[in-house]
Amino acid sequence: MITRRKMLLSSASALLTGGVSILLSRKQIEASGTQTTTQPSPITSPTHGLPYTPIITPNGSTLPWKWDNGVKVFHLIAEPVKREFAPGMIVNCWGYNGQTPGPTIEAVEGDRVRILVTNKLTEHTTIHWHGVLLPNGMDGVGGLNQPQIRPGETYAYEFTLRQHGTQMYHPHADEMVQMAMGMEGFFIIHPKKPEQPRIDRDFCIFLQEWFVEPGTSTPNPNIMTDFNLFTFNSRVFPGTAPLIARLGDRVRIRIANLSMDSHPIHLHGYNFKITGTDGGQISPSAQWPETTANVPPGTTRDIEFVANAPGDWAFHCHKNHHVMNAMSHTVPNMIGVKQSGVEREIQNLLPDYMAMGESGMSEMETMKMPLPRNTLPMMTGKGPFGSVEMGGMFTVLKVREGITGYDDPGWYEHPKGTIAWLVNE
Numbered sequence: 001m002i003t004r005r006k007m008l009l010s011s012a013s014a015l016l017t018g019g020v021s022i023l024l025s026r027k028q029i030e031a032s033g034t035q036t037t038t039q040p041s042p043i044t045s046p047t048h049g050l051p052y053t054p055i056i057t058p059n060g061s062t063l064p065w066k067w068d069n070g071v072k073v074f075h076l077i078a079e080p081v082k083r084e085f086a087p088g089m090i091v092n093c094w095g096y097n098g099q100t101p102g103p104t105i106e107a108v109e110g111d112r113v114r115i116l117v118t119n120k121l122t123e124h125t126t127i128h129w130h131g132v133l134l135p136n137g138m139d140g141v142g143g144l145n146q147p148q149i150r151p152g153e154t155y156a157y158e159f160t161l162r163q164h165g166t167q168m169y170h171p172h173a174d175e176m177v178q179m180a181m182g183m184e185g186f187f188i189i190h191p192k193k194p195e196q197p198r199i200d201r202d203f204c205i206f207l208q209e210w211f212v213e214p215g216t217s218t219p220n221p222n223i224m225t226d227f228n229l230f231t232f233n234s235r236v237f238p239g240t241a242p243l244i245a246r247l248g249d250r251v252r253i254r255i256a257n258l259s260m261d262s263h264p265i266h267l268h269g270y271n272f273k274i275t276g277t278d279g280g281q282i283s284p285s286a287q288w289p290e291t292t293a294n295v296p297p298g299t300t301r302d303i304e305f306v307a308n309a310p311g312d313w314a315f316h317c318h319k320n321h322h323v324m325n326a327m328s329h330t331v332p333n334m335i336g337v338k339q340s341g342v343e344r345e346i347q348n349l350l351p352d353y354m355a356m357g358e359s360g361m362s363e364m365e366t367m368k369m370p371l372p373r374n375t376l377p378m379m380t381g382k383g384p385f386g387s388v389e390m391g392g393m394f395t396v397l398k399v400r401e402g403i404t405g406y407d408d409p410g411w412y413e414h415p416k417g418t419i420a421w422l423v424n425e
Contacts, residue, residue: 084239180221
């Protein structure tokens with residue numbers, strides 16, 4: 001028998017911002033730095049006068065910085081945050097500067113950077129610059145390379161960037177808990193020489209997995225394998241922002257993974273080249289074509305392609321359960337089991353009981369059964385033709401011809417004769 005409690009699980013959260021003023025206040029940094037947010041940028045000036053195309057972190061932001069005698073100074077604040085995984089679901093996470101993943105750090109090869117890290121957690125932490133080449137004492141492993149950063153303390157990390165590529169930052173203290181609670185972020189180092197061909201749209205997506213009991217709000221970091229929520233930048237579909245590109249744009253998508261599982265990330269409508277890892281850029285002669293990029297734990301992958309096919313193209317993890325929300329893996333298999341008459345009898349004891357699963361699980365999207373508080377349906381999301389029946393690690397690449405900005409253009413209008421049709425036999 002399948003009950004509502006067994007079937008559904010999920011989570012979410014809302015952005016919580018905080019301010020501190022230890023060594024550098026957030027207002028000081030924001031006043032003199034640069035910031036990229038999820039707001040669309042005008043197509044007429046894709047580089048904003050910079051020698052690189054700024055990163056787009058869907059459902060996220062880029063960390064501001066300030067100059068200090070030739071050093072780029074950033075400020076990260078480790079703190080509890082509330083994150084909205086999708087509308088109606090708020091999750092108690094840990095992160096940086098009010099968000100998870102933390103804001104993307106952008107710098108240029110050759111820059112000298114100083115990163116101030118303030119600890120507003122209730123336990124100690126550190127921060128590790130994953131894949132970054134730096135002095136040993138800046139590597140951030142608590143007890144090995146430095147003392148732990150105790151609650152209320154601020155530590156400074158300073159080094160010169162000797163590489164370019166897609167790197168990460170995350171704690172190296174109580175990391176089973178801290179990374180499982182959402183403490184992670186991108187560290188993007190742009191090449192000193194402008195890239196040729198130029199990238200027009202440069203996206204960053206962090207992969208993560210969580211277990212949140214139905215009706216609760218706090219992830220369980222002790223879970224090792226049986227996760228029930230799978231996120232792009234700590235959002236699940238339909239809360240994930242679409243990726244918008246103009247026809248002809250050269251697109252890069254940088255994907256990072258600090259979860260317990262590998263994730264085969266698949267793009268519909270295109271093949272692409274895998275052009276980089278957290279080890280650096282792959283020589284053009286060694287790049288290879290794919291339609292799915294497997295991203296193992298503790299790695300990054302860069303994929304690139306020219307957006308030459310207009311449409312709304314699915315972009316998702318290809319592990320089937322990873323495009324579901326709040327799914328229990330202890331549900332009995334009811335496919336083909338006749339349940340006529342059973343539902344009414346059981347409802348005398350359990351009023352919320354619904355018989356389901358006899359002919360598959362797509363009925364879950366249309367049942368609209370009552371859910372525990374703070375819990376998403378297993379399958380959700382609406383498209384122009386009805387239910388998309390997805391969740392988790394799923395979003396849409398929207399490629400359009402003739403657009404003048406990168407706002408969401410709405411659903412694709414298919415040319416006449418290009419949509420699959422019903423055949424009456």
